[in-house]
Amino acid sequence: MAAIVNTPYDDVFRTLLNDCSSLVIPLVNEIFHASYSGNETVEFYPNEHFINGQDGEERERVTDSCFGIRGEPFRKYHIECQSTADDSMLIRMFEYDAQIALDAGEVEDGVLTVRFPDSAVLYLRCRSSTPDVMTIRIELPGGGLAAYDIPVLKAQRYSPEEIFSKGLLFLIPFHIFSHESRFAEYERDEGLMRGLLSEYEGIKDRLGELAESGRLTEYVKRTIEEMSDKVLEHIARKHDRVREGVRSVMGGKVLEYEAKTILNEGIVLGRTETARRMLVLNFTPEQISQATELSLDEIEGLKQANDFRGLR
Template sequence: MSISNEKVKLDEVLKFLFSTSKKVLVNLLNGIFQENYSSDQVKLSVSNNEFVMDTFDTLRGDVFFDILNSESDKISYHLEFQTRNDSTMVIRMFEYGLRKAKEQSRNNDDFRTIFFPKQKVIFFEENRNIMDIIKLKIVLPSGESFLYSVPVMKYWEYSDKKLLEDKMYPLLPLQLFNLRRELEQYKRKNDIKKINELSIKAKEIAEKIANESKELFEKNEIIGEDFHKMLLAIQNLIEYLNRNYFNDEKIEEEVIRVTKTLFDPEVEKRKAIEIAKNLLDILDNETIALKTGLELEEVIKLRNAMQTKVSKYML
């Protein structure tokens, strides 16, 4: 299995996960960059990640975001995702940062100013040689020099509990990718027993992350579309691990069955709740329960919550 194939699969999954709702992405940036943005007070947009070189080749970064709020100018953020250690990574980060900075340059009477984005590299596969900060010393012809540095996030140090605490929800499904290094080692040794043990562990992780995603959905931390994308990411990662290591069709079928069982009823229930909200002013509780399929107690609870909300607003 080549590194390029790993990168392709990771890119496919992250494409799902980094196209989640605004609230989820703002929380994610807060967690990764230790910011404190409120999703209802800022504007967030995905910005250009392709830069045409002088050779007409295209330089592509992974993800760029722009944040705009009432208290500051636009702030750009840049994330790169890396599976393995790479000594040239810091040079590429400088190139990406410089290209993005040139897009946001400003003229002054005496000079031109460019604005580098805030950057971070997320390394997914454990390696003791990966430092907390990657650095590049830039020496000018005059002999003057300056140090360019980019902080690193070591994904393998984050448990699902820590990701939940820091509200980095889109990164939850990547807990499955933590198994890849061990699986590669046992594959080289042809240790079928260990691979089978890790296949069971993978299924357990998939089900755990799926259930945690469901809880986030129930608590309104993520919306239905986010929930769906996280489950799709889980399915894709299980498929990737299975096709490369497990070769067991049952594991894919079981994970798909679990995720489908979680998603379909929850989405239907959320739709029923939205319908019930629109009927509160025109129908009694029993009729609403009959028409939506909700339990009578749920309708009563919903009505009480809506009345409390209105009362607080009137006050």
């Protein structure tokens, strides 16, 4: 099997998951038809797993996510973000699921008990042939059969109205995939371009309304906007007018009050952690210093100690 190479989309997925974990609960509700309230605690587990290959070599596999939600009952989830469907996806899902189950396996009185996570795939692109559900079937010794389904969420299928009505803000950075096939048309046609930008103005306004009402923190809002820019930078790298047009709508100047608001929201994390997050969001060292009271030298040291280039 070919080596799995991380893409900017994987990085955006993980950033949203780890820095804005509350956004994953509506996603789980949508994929698995769960009914979490959104106030549950999300617990993360190591993404690195080591798998023994048929040639005896031990290989590291890094999942996109492995987390649990403290509900009734507690459940563990595994979601992979995939930009394009490929035939190796089911094989990788089984490898990951089996290793996640084995990592938490329990042996008692000669019996090994493993619990597979609820697993799903988030496809950013899909075709008419992309299934809504994939299935792993295991033939057991003695003729027994075990099988489990892996639901597929197709990000391209969700309109802005569905995203906001269902609380699927996690999908906003990936919404641009639904327009990818028309980039060349947008570049040529001013009317179509205005329609695209109007749609993103609506998204920006609704995010602002959620933040103003207190239903979304300023930090999460800024992260969604910044991650949207990261996806846009990669997917529209050959379409300058689309890239710059959408960026002009979703970006904009970072205001001083936003830095102060984010500091207040993240104060429990400590000033250093807040500064780290603000670096990810492209605040300037001066803005970070003013908000956190860290010196410019301390912020520069934090930049050098952490690799913030992966999402640039």
